Amino acid sequence: MTSHFIRPIFLPARNTMVAPKRKKGSATEIDAAAVRKLAKECLDTKGKLNNIVTLLELCEVRCNIPLPQEYEIIFMALTGRSQSETEEIAYASFVSIGHVYATLLERGDLKKKRTGRDVEEQEDVSTQVAKWLRENRSVYVQLAFSYLSHREPAMQVAALESLMSVVKDESYQLKEFHNALYQQVVNICVANDNMSDHLLEKITENINTYDDVRYYFYKDFGKILGSALDNRNDIDSKMKTTSKRRKRSFATDKLPAVLTAGFNILSRIRDPVEESELGTYLYESDSSREKKPVVASAKEHKRVFSECWLAFLRQSMSADMHKRVLLAMHKKIIPFLSKPTLLIDFLVDSYDHGGAVSILALNGLFTLITEHNLDYPDFYTKLYALFDKNLLHVKYRSRFLRLVDLFLSSSQLPSYLVAAFIKKMLRVALNAPPPAIVTIIPFVYNLLKRHPACLCLIHREQAPDAVGKEVEDPYLADEPNPALCKALESSLWELQTLKSHYLHTISGLVRVFEEPIAKQPSYDLEDFLDHSYATLFESEIRKKTVAASPALATHTEIVGIFEPVGRQIADFRCFEL
Structure with missing residues (x-):
C-alpha cells in the first residue's frame, strides 16, 4: 500500500523518493518503546x-501472508527486521496513532481556527496544522480499512x-450518525474472506x-444484498453492462x-x-430536538430488520447456508x-426441496x-412424503420427529391420516x-x-378363509397420498418383526404392545429422541445382570488343531511340565 504523507509547512520536508542512509535509531532499529516515545x-x-x-x-505492512523461510531472509535484508517484528511495530504504531488523534481531538487541535481577516487568503498556522492533521488522519483511516483484512x-x-472511534467523532462533528463512513466499514467486513x-x-x-x-x-447490509440481487438480475437478463453495475459488481463476485460473513453476524x-x-447510542443526539430520531423508534428497527433478512433470503444460497438459515428461522x-x-414463498419452496432442507423448513x-x-x-401430504428410507439416517432426525x-x-x-403415519413409520x-x-x-x-x-391395526382379525394362508398387506407403501394408501385396512405386522x-x-x-394400551401411561x-449408538452401548454395559446373550453373540466350540483322535493335548511332549 502506498500512502501520501504531508508534512506541516513549518517543518522541513524529506524527499521520500531518495532512500536516506540508515542511522542509529532509524526505522529499521525502532522498537515498541521507541514507537511510544514518538507518540x-x-x-x-x-x-x-x-x-x-x-x-x-x-504502519505499512506490505506482506499480509506468512513468508516461507527462504523469503524471510530476503525480507530481513530489505527491511532490517523479520516479518513478525515488522508486524509488531506496525501494530504498536497503529495503536499509538489512534491514541494521538484521540488526544488531539479532545484538545480541539483538529478544528479549524480562523482569524478575523480574509479567511480565503490568509490562514493562521494553527489552521494549517489542523488541516494537515485531518489529511493525515484520512491516511490513517485508509490504513485501518486495509487492516480489517489483515491475517492477524x-x-x-x-x-x-x-x-468506530472515527465514526463516533465524525458523527458529533456532523451532528448525526456518520453512516457514509460506517457503511464502508460494513462493506469491507462482510466481504472479508479473512474475518477472524x-x-x-x-x-x-x-x-x-x-x-x-x-x-x-441492518440498513447498510440490506443495501449490499439488494445491490447484489439487482446485479444478478441484470446478468440473468443479459442486459448491457453499465458503469453503475460495474461499481456494485463486487457484491456478486x-x-x-x-x-457467510453476514449470516455469522446476523445470527x-x-x-x-x-x-x-x-437508549444506548454511539452518537447521542441533542435531546432538545422536537423530532425523535429514527434510531429511537422500535418500529423503524423492525422495518430495517425485516428488509435486511428478506434481502438475504432472496439470494442464491449454498445448501449448507440454506440449512443454517432454516435452523434459525422460527x-x-x-x-x-x-x-x-x-x-x-421461501418456506414453501424449501419444504418442496426434499431431504434435510424440507425437514428444517x-x-x-x-x-x-x-x-x-x-x-x-x-401440508400433511408433504409431511407424509418425507418418510422415506433415508429419513431415519439423517442428522436432523430427532428435530424432525419432535416436530412430527x-x-x-x-x-x-x-x-x-394417523394410521398412514403409523404404518409408514414402522415400515421405514x-x-x-x-x-x-x-x-x-x-x-x-x-x-x-x-x-x-x-387400535384395529393391532387387533386385526383374519378372515376365516385366510387363516393359515399367506396374506398380502393391503397397505400401499408407494402411494404418496395418505388418504389412498389403505393404511386402516392393514395391520402392524412390523411390530412382530x-x-x-x-x-x-x-x-x-x-x-409393551402386548399389554392393554388404555391402562398404560x-x-x-x-x-x-436423542439416543445414539453411544448411548445404547453405554446403557448396555451399565446393566448389572445380563438377561440373555449380548447382541450378535456367537457360540463356537474350540478344538485343538493338532489333537489326534483318542489322545489329549497334554499327551504331547511339548505340553509336559
Whole structure:
C-alpha cells in the first residue's frame, strides 16, 4: 500500500523518493518503546508532529501472508527486521496513532481556527496544522480499512476499534450518525474472506451495545444484498453492462463470502428490542430536538430488520447456508418480522426441496400455519412424503420427529391420516438404525393411545378363509397420498418383526404392545429422541445382570488343531511340565 504523507509547512520536508542512509535509531532499529516515545513527543511538542508521518510509515505492512523461510531472509535484508517484528511495530504504531488523534481531538487541535481577516487568503498556522492533521488522519483511516483484512486478528480488531472511534467523532462533528463512513466499514467486513473470530466478536459486540449501530448495520447490509440481487438480475437478463453495475459488481463476485460473513453476524445479533429498551447510542443526539430520531423508534428497527433478512433470503444460497438459515428461522427471524407472511414463498419452496432442507423448513412453515393463518392444504401430504428410507439416517432426525409429534398431537386429525403415519413409520423402521427404532416404537405407542380408532391395526382379525394362508398387506407403501394408501385396512405386522430384533432394548420395547394400551401411561418422547449408538452401548454395559446373550453373540466350540483322535493335548511332549 502506498500512502501520501504531508508534512506541516513549518517543518522541513524529506524527499521520500531518495532512500536516506540508515542511522542509529532509524526505522529499521525502532522498537515498541521507541514507537511510544514518538507518540508522546507528538502530544508534548507541536514541533514533533512530523512523528505522525513516521508512525504512519511504520504502519505499512506490505506482506499480509506468512513468508516461507527462504523469503524471510530476503525480507530481513530489505527491511532490517523479520516479518513478525515488522508486524509488531506496525501494530504498536497503529495503536499509538489512534491514541494521538484521540488526544488531539479532545484538545480541539483538529478544528479549524480562523482569524478575523480574509479567511480565503490568509490562514493562521494553527489552521494549517489542523488541516494537515485531518489529511493525515484520512491516511490513517485508509490504513485501518486495509487492516480489517489483515491475517492477524489483533490487527483486525485494532482497525475496527479505530474506525468506530472515527465514526463516533465524525458523527458529533456532523451532528448525526456518520453512516457514509460506517457503511464502508460494513462493506469491507462482510466481504472479508479473512474475518477472524475475534473480529466477528468485536463487530457483534458493537452492534449489540449500540442501538444506532445495530439499526445502521441492518440498513447498510440490506443495501449490499439488494445491490447484489439487482446485479444478478441484470446478468440473468443479459442486459448491457453499465458503469453503475460495474461499481456494485463486487457484491456478486464475493456473494458466498458476503452471505457467510453476514449470516455469522446476523445470527449473533440480539433480538430486536421494545422501544422502552432503546437508549444506548454511539452518537447521542441533542435531546432538545422536537423530532425523535429514527434510531429511537422500535418500529423503524423492525422495518430495517425485516428488509435486511428478506434481502438475504432472496439470494442464491449454498445448501449448507440454506440449512443454517432454516435452523434459525422460527426463533431468530419469524417472531420479529413486520410481515412474517412474506416468508411463505421461501418456506414453501424449501419444504418442496426434499431431504434435510424440507425437514428444517417444517418448523417455520408450521409457525406460519398456526400463528399467521397460512392456508397450506397439502401440508400433511408433504409431511407424509418425507418418510422415506433415508429419513431415519439423517442428522436432523430427532428435530424432525419432535416436530412430527407436535403436528400429530391434535385429537381432531382423521384416523386414516394417523394410521398412514403409523404404518409408514414402522415400515421405514424395519431398515432403520437402532437409535431411530428406539424412538419410533414409543412414538407409535403414543399415537395409538391418542387415537383409539387406530387400535384395529393391532387387533386385526383374519378372515376365516385366510387363516393359515399367506396374506398380502393391503397397505400401499408407494402411494404418496395418505388418504389412498389403505393404511386402516392393514395391520402392524412390523411390530412382530421387530420383536425378533437382535438388540434386546428394541425387542423388549415392542412387547409393551402386548399389554392393554388404555391402562398404560404414555411415553415421554424426550427420553428417546436423542439416543445414539453411544448411548445404547453405554446403557448396555451399565446393566448389572445380563438377561440373555449380548447382541450378535456367537457360540463356537474350540478344538485343538493338532489333537489326534483318542489322545489329549497334554499327551504331547511339548505340553509336559
